[in-house]
Amino acid sequence: MISLILFTFTVNLSAQASDRYSVEDWKQSFAAAVSKNNVQKLNQLTDLQKIETQAVPKCVDCENKNTIRQARELFSKSDYAGAEKLYNQIPKGSDVWLEAVEERGWSHFRRENFEKTLAQTKTLLSPQFVGGVGTEAYLLQSLAQLRICNYEGILTTHQMFKEKHKTRIIEIQNLSNTGVNNALKQVVQKASKFPLKYEDFGELVTKLPLLFYRDLEVQKQLLNLKVSQAALTVLADTSSSVYKVKFNQLKSDSSAKLQKRIQFLATEENAASAKIVQKLNLIEVEAIQRIHTDMALKDDSYKLSKFKKTNDDQLIFMDDGQPWIDELDKYDVAAKSCVKGIRRKM
């Protein structure tokens, strides 16, 4: 289901998808060259550098990546409005769209527009993106909820974090120690076209480091592994010992490097998640304290905001927690929030 949805999102990249490098095609060409003993062709097909260049381009979706880079530059200069304009330009079909949504959320947060922040996190934390969004989205939502005194929301967000990320945290933590798990083995089995894409692996991505399929080193080593596996299958019945040695070596090297890279990515993610978990715990402690103090707050201490005005060209649907694919990024949030600078007495 998730892969189907993400496939819909990547519809404008379908042209790129059709141009992906197929290991199966390479295998067939290689088998033909071996059977005809075509040395020139064999030399071409075993030029790994060339294969890597074709299969794993250094930049996919370059235009949007460039846009998000510019947006980040503006964000770092505190030009949040400028950054948001650029984030808005990134289409849903882009590889970096989810990152753009998350960073736009942070930008709204910095501008103290917490309702718009929550509109972004609603998208990020929707069921469709379980495998594509990391722990930071929960922190952003939790922080925004703290700022508007929505303590119930904080507890719900943390509960959701626990339900959706606990297994993943354990999995990634184990992966950071071992560098291998069942999901990685299945990924190796499934990978057949390069550059890799989210929809190639479906729910397996939830048990591997975030966005691992976009990592150039992972792609490179996975490509080498798949090519060597394909070559060894073709060479199984031949006596071409030179190529057998070469591809056996490539297979063991790429397998070890892939494992090492995955372990590195898992360690990085684990460290980032640990910080997020610490912060979530801090927010919860703050929320618990405030719940007790805010029991005494009167209604006029809260600021009520309204939904933005709409016109006949817009359709309004209720949020039932199960958004349709076309509803993502279309959230409108109105909050009854506590006013700023309120003094709490214990």
Next chain:
Amino acid sequence: MKSLSLLFSIVLLLTITEKSFGAQARNQKNSQINVSSDVDTLGGNEDLLKMAQSLRSQTKTRIVQDRIVDRRNKLEFALSYGGFVGGDSYIKTQSMGIAANYHITPRWSLGVQYADLTSSLTPEGKRMYDIYRESINNGGTPAYVVDVDLPLSSTMAVINWYPIYGKTSFLDLGITQFDMYLIAGAGQITLSSGETPILSAGLGVGAWLSKHLSLRAEIKYQTYQDKPITGSRTLNTGMFNVGMGWIL
């Protein structure tokens, strides 16, 4: 002095080394998440949740999305096929129509419709007709005559109001937005006896399949007076039709 300086250097080096290793160890320790103490405890307190719910803060969320099809100042042409329901029990009438709708806003549109009407006898009409023919052929005077006034075509002006919208996902092929609408219309219907006014009212559903393609289904009540040989009468009929449209 020299030995004092050496001692100081050793102490300094040991301090720095200890700090460095200490920081590294802390980092390693920090990056390990203790699931039972750090994650399992998050958000799980029911009593706190109840207290939080009793506070006055609240967040409401809705989804606001643009219509897939811009229907402001847009013209739509359509072809339709349908039939009459009820009315004269001796005939069944089918309709092939063309229509043009001008969408003023997504809520309102004005249109003109022309329908070419083709009628044939119902089984009851055919039975009566056969009895009539048989009676004539036998040289007798038929007791009953199939007395009908056939509708030939109609031209109407309509106004549509679209108060209800929705969307649907059909066979996972994509999401289609639709509007349900009310129709009111008036015009002329051409019968075999001549032209006569016709009024209609009904409801329809319009699905906007793409930016240019629409699919409509309508069911209408319509009333007009026909003039069979035995005298004029008011016919109250129903009409259904389905159609495909092209939005410019």
